[in-house]
Amino acid sequence: MLEVARGQVAAIVGADPRQIVFTSGGTESNNLAIFGAMTAATRRRRIISSEIEHSSILAPLAELERRGFEVVRIAPDRDGRIAPERVLDAIGSNRDTALVTLGLANSEVGTVQDLAPLKSACRDAGAIFHVDAAQAVGRIGVDVNALGCDLMTLSGHKLGAPAGIGALYIRDPAQISSTTLGGPQETGRRAGTPNLLGATAFGAVVEALLDLMPAESDRVATLAATLFARLREAIPGLQLNGPLIGRLPNTLNLTFPGVLGESMLIAHDLEGVEVSMGSACAAGAVEPSHVLLAMGRSRADARSSLRISLGWNTTAAEIDAVAKIIPNVWRRVAAAEPISEAASR
Amino acid sequence: MSARVIVAMSGGVDSSVAAAILREQGYDVVGVAMRLAPEPSAPVAKRRGTCCSHDDFEDARRVAERMDFPFYVIDLRADFAARVVDNFVSEYIGGRTPNPCVMCNREIKFDRLWSRANALQADFVATGHYARIENGPDGRFHLLRAADNSKDQSYFLFTLGRAELARTLFPLGAITKTEVRARARALGLANADKAESQEICFVPDGDYARFVERASAPEQIRAGAIIDSAGNRLAEHAGVHRFTVGQRRGLGIATGERLYVREIRPQSGEVVVAPREFLDAPGLTAERVSLVDDSLASGAEVPVEVKIRYRHPAIPAMMRVDSSRHAEVRFIASGPAVTPGQACVFYRGDEVLGGGFIERALGAD
Numbered sequence: 001m002l003e004v005a006r007g008q009v010a011a012i013v014g015a016d017p018r019q020i021v022f023t024s025g026g027t028e029s030n031n032l033a034i035f036g037a038m039t040a041a042t043r044r045r046r047i048i049s050s051e052i053e054h055s056s057i058l059a060p061l062a063e064l065e066r067r068g069f070e071v072v073r074i075a076p077d078r079d080g081r082i083a084p085e086r087v088l089d090a091i092g093s094n095r096d097t098a099l100v101t102l103g104l105a106n107s108e109v110g111t112v113q114d115l116a117p118l119k120s121a122c123r124d125a126g127a128i129f130h131v132d133a134a135q136a137v138g139r140i141g142v143d144v145n146a147l148g149c150d151l152m153t154l155s156g157h158k159l160g161a162p163a164g165i166g167a168l169y170i171r172d173p174a175q176i177s178s179t180t181l182g183g184p185q186e187t188g189r190r191a192g193t194p195n196l197l198g199a200t201a202f203g204a205v206v207e208a209l210l211d212l213m214p215a216e217s218d219r220v221a222t223l224a225a226t227l228f229a230r231l232r233e234a235i236p237g238l239q240l241n242g243p244l245i246g247r248l249p250n251t252l253n254l255t256f257p258g259v260l261g262e263s264m265l266i267a268h269d270l271e272g273v274e275v276s277m278g279s280a281c282a283a284g285a286v287e288p289s290h291v292l293l294a295m296g297r298s299r300a301d302a303r304s305s306l307r308i309s310l311g312w313n314t315t316a317a318e319i320d321a322v323a324k325i326i327p328n329v330w331r332r333v334a335a336a337e338p339i340s341e342a343a344s345r
Numbered sequence: 346m347s348a349r350v351i352v353a354m355s356g357g358v359d360s361s362v363a364a365a366i367l368r369e370q371g372y373d374v375v376g377v378a379m380r381l382a383p384e385p386s387a388p389v390a391k392r393r394g395t396c397c398s399h400d401d402f403e404d405a406r407r408v409a410e411r412m413d414f415p416f417y418v419i420d421l422r423a424d425f426a427a428r429v430v431d432n433f434v435s436e437y438i439g440g441r442t443p444n445p446c447v448m449c450n451r452e453i454k455f456d457r458l459w460s461r462a463n464a465l466q467a468d469f470v471a472t473g474h475y476a477r478i479e480n481g482p483d484g485r486f487h488l489l490r491a492a493d494n495s496k497d498q499s500y501f502l503f504t505l506g507r508a509e510l511a512r513t514l515f516p517l518g519a520i521t522k523t524e525v526r527a528r529a530r531a532l533g534l535a536n537a538d539k540a541e542s543q544e545i546c547f548v549p550d551g552d553y554a555r556f557v558e559r560a561s562a563p564e565q566i567r568a569g570a571i572i573d574s575a576g577n578r579l580a581e582h583a584g585v586h587r588f589t590v591g592q593r594r595g596l597g598i599a600t601g602e603r604l605y606v607r608e609i610r611p612q613s614g615e616v617v618v619a620p621r622e623f624l625d626a627p628g629l630t631a632e633r634v635s636l637v638d639d640s641l642a643s644g645a646e647v648p649v650e651v652k653i654r655y656r657h658p659a660i661p662a663m664m665r666v667d668s669s670r671h672a673e674v675r676f677i678a679s680g681p682a683v684t685p686g687q688a689c690v691f692y693r694g695d696e697v698l699g700g701g702f703i704e705r706a707l708g709a710d
Contacts, residue, residue: 267464
């Protein structure tokens with residue numbers, strides 16, 4: 001059964017099943033990719049990444065920096081795009097780069113990166129190329145061979161599988177060292193009894209998605225575009241974060257003028273509409289999104305931003321309903337709780 | 346549709362029971378915990394009676410799950426720092442003794458939380474304070490002491506006006522702390538026997554002097570001399586923020602008689618000490634006075650009972666408030682030490698008439 005699931009997961013990114021290692025999720029996959037690659041790279045000391053990566057990339061990089069590795073973080077443009085030329089410049093003729101790690105689609109604003117030009121440069125420089133595709137797989141077509149990456153992170157629960165399952169595509173096992181040591185599971189690349197239930201669900205989800213795509217992507221993209229058009233009409237000054245084209249079909253990141261995102265989030269939750277903020281924490285310390293700040297937004301704008309995600313189960317009727325609810329909530333929150341000076345700091 | 350009430354929840358037993366009572370009464374309860382300070386850094390085992398920790402919020406969340414109402418943590422750190430903590434520090438630096446709980450109620454719970462409540466279409470805001478609100482025969486709302494006199498917190502709530510009282514609920518006002526704990530146990534709330542929180546939530550170790558020193562620039566700290574009423578230097582001190590009028594301990598003076606802080610002079614850095622009988626003042630002046638009923642601000646003398654510290658009993662006095670929100674209060678008998686910066690709250694029987702912040706003691710004239 002595990003091998004059926006492995007085959008299904010491999011198929012959605014065009015990989016060989018033997019190149020798929022099951023993990024506990026995107027975070028573990030990113031940790032395995034980064035620490036595994038840097039452990040295997042005995043000599044090289046340099047990592048190239050960007051300022052807008054997921055925390056499961058940024059935190060391992062910060063840790064490696066503390067341990068003496070050099071980390072180069074490329075800044076995005078205003079739409080959250082990482083210019084391939086800047087990555088190529090950073091790789092340059094430097095033979096010390098061990099790893100290039102970049103997200104294929106940004107988790108907060110949905111910008112899809114143009115990573116194809118990096119394939120040969122990484123090969124030429126002898127650097128391992130890791131792509132965090134946790135947000136992209138199942139939403140846009142992703143192919144490990146077309147991207148030419150060495151490692152790719154996949155997440156199960158982002159697609160509707162239960163939390164606790166993910167995968168790492170490993171092109172050549174020699175390129176990374178295992179970071180979880182123990183039994184010989186997953187051909188020695190990740191010790192520990194595999195999560196069979198999770199993997200089975202993951203496999204079933206991606207197989208279903210493979211059948212639905214690309215029609216499903218188009219359907220969701222149309223719904224998202226309809227929602228954005230209606231919100232923009234109803235909310236003067238509403239800003240879309242990220243590009244109009246070259247984005248994930250299901251994600252809208254919007255800056256609502258004159259309101260606190262936290263307040264909007266709670267007000268929507270009470271109306272039965274689930275939206276999210278860039279980086280909220282369970283203990284109630286809301287920090288402005290590092291992605292939006294890196295894209296040049298002010299702290300105040302970052303605090304006024306919300307992410308709206310659509311899924312395969314989102315219907316046109318639901319979009320019609322939220323297109324009415326959101327402007328009403330915005331008007332009410334803006335009138336009742338104008339942003340205070342303290343809160344915008 | 347039932348009325349919606351935003352309940353401020355700290356994770357402690359009082360606000361938990363307050364929320365549970367309202368839920369049982371059929372209100373559409375929305376629980377909100379306010380993150381006011383950063384996560385406490387002390388090891389879990391050593392924490393007692395702090396607030397704003399992840400554990401406290403989880404306690405509140407458990408109550409919300411048990412009683413089946415929505416619960417959110419909201420981030421008011423910036424507002425709390427700007428409106429409560431900065432004021433706390435500058436008051437101490439200025440030689441006064443602030444009351445941050447009053448400021449927090451005024452600036453955070455009944456201002457920022459109120460705005461949030463409006464944004465969430467709430468009809469009421471509720472807290473676990475021990476105080477009562479009654480809709481009187483005159484058709485107006487009155488703020489009254491709690492039924493449990495030993496827990497009464499009406500002192501901290503004097504800034505509430507009629508409009509706020511009309512939309513505020515204090516479900517614990519009519520019951521005792523013992524009953525609250527019993528209710529919590531009966532409801533199966535996990536925090537039924539949780540320890541009381543301490544007085545100043547954002548100074549977990551209680552060392553407020555060190556807190557003030559950390560939060561201010563070295564040149565703001567006013568060190569100086571401890572002197573007696575005749576101007577004799579008795580000792581040196583490290584800063585006026587370390588003293589409170591009426592304080593006896595920690596003066597670092599060994600004399601035959603017991604000496605108390607009588608006056609703090611922030612400009613010169615002098616702290617004047619005197620024997621107890623010299624501290625008694627005939628009255629005080631107060632600033633930033635607010636009254637539940639504005640008609641009392643007529644400039645006429647009104648008999649009241651005044652409470653000049655939370656733990657002091659209210660004493661009879663004559664009060665006169667002018668239109669500039671300034672009060673002069675004369676005690677009927679001689680009063681206790683008057684501490685600038687503390688709240689003075691006016692009562693008539695059980696009813697809170699209003700209050701202000703003590704400016705200075707009246708001289709004996």
